[in-house]
Structures are given as structure tokens and as C-alpha cells.
Amino acid sequence: MKAAPLFLLVAACMPDPQPPPNGTPTDEWDDKLAEREVDYSSALRIAALRLTGELPTLTDIESVYLAPDEASKRTAYMELVRRYIDSPKYVRQMVALAKDVLRMGDNPDPQRPPELDSAPLFMAQVITENRSYLDLLTATSGTCPTYDATTNKFTAGDCNNGGTTTGLLTHPGMHEHFFGNLAFRRVRWVQETFACTAFPAEIAEAPIDVQGATPYTGKFPFTSIAGTANGGKVNFLSTDSVICANCHSNMNHIAPLFAHYDQGGTYSANFVVPLPLPGEPAVAMSDYLPTGEGMAWRFGVPVTDMASLGRAMAADKYIAECAIDRLWNWAMGKADIVDGGAKVPTATIEAEIIAFQAGGYKLRDAMYRVFTSDDFVKF
Amino acid sequence: MKTITIISLLGLAACAATDIEDPAFEGHGANPWTELEREQREGPPRYASRIHSCTKMRVATLGNLLASRGVDLAAQDDLAAGKIFSASAVALGGPKYVDRIRETTELGIATASKLFDIYVQAAPEMIAKLPTSPDCMKNGTPAQLFDNNNHCVASGFSCLMGMPASPEHLAICNETVKRANTPDEGKRLAVAVLAAAAHTCE
Numbered sequence: 061m062k063a064a065p066l067f068l069l070v071a072a073c074m075p076d077p078q079p080p081p082n083g084t085p086t087d088e089w090d091d092k093l094a095e096r097e098v099d100y101s102s103a104l105r106i107a108a109l110r111l112t113g114e115l116p117t118l119t120d121i122e123s124v125y126l127a128p129d130e131a132s133k134r135t136a137y138m139e140l141v142r143r144y145i146d147s148p149k150y151v152r153q154m155v156a157l158a159k160d161v162l163r164m165g166d167n168p169d170p171q172r173p174p175e176l177d178s179a180p181l182f183m184a185q186v187i188t189e190n191r192s193y194l195d196l197l198t199a200t201s202g203t204c205p206t207y208d209a210t211t212n213k214f215t216a217g218d219c220n221n222g223g224t225t226t227g228l229l230t231h232p233g234m235h236e237h238f239f240g241n242l243a244f245r246r247v248r249w250v251q252e253t254f255a256c257t258a259f260p261a262e263i264a265e266a267p268i269d270v271q272g273a274t275p276y277t278g279k280f281p282f283t284s285i286a287g288t289a290n291g292g293k294v295n296f297l298s299t300d301s302v303i304c305a306n307c308h309s310n311m312n313h314i315a316p317l318f319a320h321y322d323q324g325g326t327y328s329a330n331f332v333v334p335l336p337l338p339g340e341p342a343v344a345m346s347d348y349l350p351t352g353e354g355m356a357w358r359f360g361v362p363v364t365d366m367a368s369l370g371r372a373m374a375a376d377k378y379i380a381e382c383a384i385d386r387l388w389n390w391a392m393g394k395a396d397i398v399d400g401g402a403k404v405p406t407a408t409i410e411a412e413i414i415a416f417q418a419g420g421y422k423l424r425d426a427m428y429r430v431f432t433s434d435d436f437v438k439f
Numbered sequence: 440m441k442t443i444t445i446i447s448l449l450g451l452a453a454c455a456a457t458d459i460e461d462p463a464f465e466g467h468g469a470n471p472w473t474e475l476e477r478e479q480r481e482g483p484p485r486y487a488s489r490i491h492s493c494t495k496m497r498v499a500t501l502g503n504l505l506a507s508r509g510v511d512l513a514a515q516d517d518l519a520a521g522k523i524f525s526a527s528a529v530a531l532g533g534p535k536y537v538d539r540i541r542e543t544t545e546l547g548i549a550t551a552s553k554l555f556d557i558y559v560q561a562a563p564e565m566i567a568k569l570p571t572s573p574d575c576m577k578n579g580t581p582a583q584l585f586d587n588n589n590h591c592v593a594s595g596f597s598c599l600m601g602m603p604a605s606p607e608h609l610a611i612c613n614e615t616v617k618r619a620n621t622p623d624e625g626k627r628l629a630v631a632v633l634a635a636a637a638h639t640c641e
Contacts, residue, residue: 117573164539392488
């Protein structure tokens with residue numbers, strides 16, 4: 061990869077290359093992609109490890125390797141991937157995957173309700189039962205299931221933490237695990253888990269000078285969130301150092317919904333999260349948003365309660381794309397898309413996203429497509 | 440879709456601004472220097488996203504692998520592979536969900552070293568017990584790692600590695616056995632080397 065800096069320097073001083081009319085590769089990276097060769101045996105090993113948590117058996121290995129031609133190898137490979145996804149070990153793997161995606165699990169205290177486990181169990185249930193991924197954001201019941209590894213069965217369970225149920229957005233384990241000042245840690249979890257980006261969540265087309273060291277770049281009007289000048293106890297409109305509003309313009313429009321859950325994850329009609337100021341004053345709506353400003357998932361997407369937030373997120377095309385981003389990165393052995401910065405260009409997974417949306421947002425089906433895709437079987 | 444203006448990133452004032460479309464960059468607070476360093480190491484996202492990376496094997500998966508190839512994970516001897524494995528979750532990059540930390544995917548030197556320790560200690564168990572593993576039988580015939588002449592056997596090493604053993608694999612294996620002080624020492628090293636090489640990346 062030592063040629064990359066030179067490539068970038070050259071690229072900076074030259075017009076963007078136009079692809080030749082015959083569609084042949086245009087640079088070294090296209091050449092490298094074109095040089096890959098199909099290797100179903102290598103793909104099988106990775107697929108088995110990811111989908112079942114175990115190496116393929118000798119019989120599986122040889123059924124692909126000893127197949128007489130490429131078409132037969134492909135057929136054998138695809139049959140094995142299907143078998144892996146249909147096996148009980150796949151469920152075990154999806155529970156593990158869900159724990160990593162949600163960063164929750166392994167309830168440390170057996171005396172307490174297993175709520176740290178039930179959130180990833182719900183995600184694993186949604187995947188393995190081939191339900192819509194959007195249930196994670198909209199399900200109105202059954203979000204605290206249990207799982208019996210001996211029978212390989214999930215048993216639906218309600219969370220009973222008060223309030224209405226909206227997928228994982230109201231899950232007591234999530235609220236307990238990500239409890240913190242002004243509920244911002246929960247909001248960050250929602251953004252990074254389901255939208256696949258860190259805050260700031262939205263960037264305006266044109267920055268606005270707010271007399272700070274750097275401009276304001278959010279899409280909401282700068283004064284649409286609370287500051288000490290418009291009734292808030294925390295000055296989110298400060299421009300003294302960083303521009304707080306770049307992130308908080310989105311965070312403050314969402315966080316009030318998450319402030320109703322206490323440290324144990326139980327819903328309250330009042331705000332029950334701390335405000336990190338002397339005297340520990342109670343959090344009020346005016347600490348998030350000025351009078352008259354409504355909550356919103358994104359600029360121009362108002363929400364009024366957790367159910368409407370779930371619906372708004374489910375309707376956001378980037379949520380579906382994020383699900384495929386995460387699936388793709390997991391399949392290809394990449395780091396986390398947020399923590400590890402392993403970005404996936406839309407063009408890479410466009411076909412998978414379209415199929416995911418058209419097929420009812422089913423991740424189990426999407427996994428089969430990804431593990432049998434051209435990119436997965438080429439090395 | 441946002442653009443990264445590479446010219447401003449690199450401070451090349453001598454040439455006119457040229458925007459390079461980067462579909463992966465959405466302006467969400469990405470540090471341009473981090474992004475540049477990543478591209479230098481991995482290539483642009485349109486390339487890097489389409490090739491397999493060398494992700495660390497999950498701790499649970501490693502345990503399954505060892506057990507399925509003959510290692511006793513319940514062993515209590517401090518130098519037994521199973522004991523080293525069960526006591527090494529942190530060194531192997533396991534998760535700590537109570538602290539909201541997922542399992543690491545990147546393979547560090549410490550983890551790679553620990554993995555090799557485990558494979559070296561596991562090798563004698565694997566040589567003895569891999570042939571009795573149901574995963575390593577075909578039509579009821581067990582796969583052996585070595586024949587009676589201490590030569591490496593393809594089917595056994597295919598089962599150990601989870602993929603067909605190539606002539607190159609077998610050549611390295613046989614050479615390792617041949618160069619060792621004793622056949623047993625050589626067989627142990629050969630199994631450890633090939634297991635470590637095959638399973639460094641998941």
C-alpha cells in the first residue's frame with residue numbers, strides 16, 4: 061500500500077479520471093480487485109467460522125474442494141452456507157454477534173433480571189426467525205425474550221419496565237447499561253448502533269458563522285436547542301471552544317424521549333436522568349430545547365414519542381443501509397464501522413441494500429446473499 | 440454524498456482544487472488525517488471494503504476450534520492448552536460487555552503470541568485425538584495428521600486448517616518435521632506452525 065500517498069498526491073493535482081468507454085479498470089485499485097480469484101474453499105472456512113463458530117468438517121471441505129468443476133464447487137458451497145444458516149449453531153453465533161453490535165450481554169449478576177442479555181437475544185431472535193430488522197425499532201411487545209440453548213428456542217417475553225414498548229428503544233437493559241447525564245449516552249448508542257455514524261449526525265450544505273473558532277454545521281437552526289440565553293441550565297449554544305451545537309442540535313432533539321428511564325431502566329412520566337451541575341437540579345425540557353421547539357429524529361422529521369421515533373428511524377433509508385454496512389463488515393472481517401472507522405461505500409453494497417429493502421428487511425436472508433456474493437468468495 | 444477536498448487536506452496550494460468523490464465519507468466528524476492514514480494502509484474504501492480483512496478469531500470460536508480438533512478445554516494443568524485458553528480471555532481480546540466493550544476484531548501482537556503458545560501446547564493433543572474427532576472423519580475413516588513414516592497427511596492437515604492442505608502446506612510441514620531434533624518434536628512444531636498460520640485470521 062506504499063503507493064497510496066503518491067496516488068493521492070497525483071490525484072490532487074490532476075483532473076478526475078474519466079472511465080474509458082469500454083469500462084476497463086481505471087486505476088491500481090480496480091486492477092487489484094480484478095486480480096482476485098474465486099476460492100470457494102477459503103470462503104467456506106470463513107463462512108463456517110462466522111456462521112457456526114466452528115471450522116468446516118473434513119466432509120464439507122472436500123465436498124467443495126473435490127467438486128469436479130467451478131459450477132459444482134459453487135453449488136456445493138452455496139448448499140453448505142444454507143446448511144450453516146439453518147443449523148442451531150447459527151443461533152448461537154447470532155447471539156454473539158448481537159452482543160457485539162449492541163455492546164451488551166453476559167449479565168454479571170445472576171441475582172438480577174437478565175436484561176443485559178435479553179436485548180441481544182431479541183436481536184438474535186429477529187435475525188434467526190427472519191423477521192424484519194425494523195422490529196428492533198418498532199416492536200410493541202416481546203422485546204425481552206429468553207433463549208434455551210438446549211432446545212434452541214426463543215421464548216417471547218415482555219420487558220415490563222413501564223411505559224409503552226418500542227423495540228430496543230425502550231429496552232430496560234439498554235437504558236440501564238447506557239444510563240448517564242441527560243440521557244446522552246443512550247442517544248449516542250442509538251445513533252452509533254442504528255445509524256452507523258458518530259455525532260454530528262447531520263451536516264448542513266453550508267456552514268454558518270456563529271462567531272466561534274469554527275462555524276456551526278448542523279442542519280437545525282443554531283438557536284433551536286437550549287442554551288443559558290434561552291432558558292436552559294447548560295449552554296449548548298456555547299462557541300467558546302468547540303461548537304457544542306454541531307452534535308447537540310441532533311442530540312437535544314432526541315434525548316428528552318430517553319430521559320424518562322431511570323438508572324434501572326424503568327420508565328417514569330417525569331425526567332429521571334441526572335444533570336451534572338452543582339446542587340443536582342432536576343432536568344427539564346427547557347434544558348434540551350427552548351419553548352416551542354419540538355423533538356425530532358432528524359431536521360424536518362418531527363417526533364412526539366418513542367413510537368414515532370421508532371417509526372421515523374424505520375423510515376430512514378440510512379438505518380437500513382447501516383444494517384447492511386454492519387453485516388457486510390462482519391462478513392468481510394472488518395472492524396466496527398463506527399469505532400474502527402471501517403466505512404462501506406454505498407456502491408459496494410448497493411445490490412444488497414436494494415434486496416434487503418425489497419425483501420422486507422430480513423437480515424437472515426441478507427446474510428445468505430452476502431456470504432454467497434462475488435466479493436465474499438474472491439481472494 | 441460529501442466530498443473530501445484532498446488538496447486542502449494535503450495543503451497543496453500550487454494546484455487548483457480538485458474534489459475527489461469518496462462515497463464512504465459522509466462528514467460525520469471523521470478525522471481527515473485518520474482517514475488518510477487508513478487509506479495509505481488499506482487502500483480507498485471502494486477497494487478495502489470489497490476484500491477480506493484479517494480479523495482476530497473470536498475467543499468462543501477458538502475454543503470451539505480447539506475442542507473440535509482434540510483439545511481438552513477442561514484441562515487443569517497450568518501448561519495444558521485448554522487451561523491456557525480458558526485463562527486468557529483478556530489476552531485473546533475477549534469482550535467486556537459490563538463496561539460496554541465489544542470483542543476486539545484486530546489482531547495484536549500479544550494476542551498472536553498467546554495464540555501461538557496455545558497451539559504449541561495443543562499440538563500433542565491434536566496429533567493424538569484429531570483422528571477421533573467426528574469432524575475429521577470421512578465415510579467413517581479418520582483423518583491422520585502423520586503417517587507411519589512421519590510424513591504429513593493432506594486430509595489431517597485439511598481438517599486442522601479448515602481448508603484443503605496445499606502441496607506447499609505439506610512441504611513446509613514435512614520440512615519442519617525433518618529439521619527437528621526428533622520426529623515428535625518436529626510433528627509438534629509442524630502442527631503448531633500450520634495451525635497458527637491458518638488461524639491467525641478468522
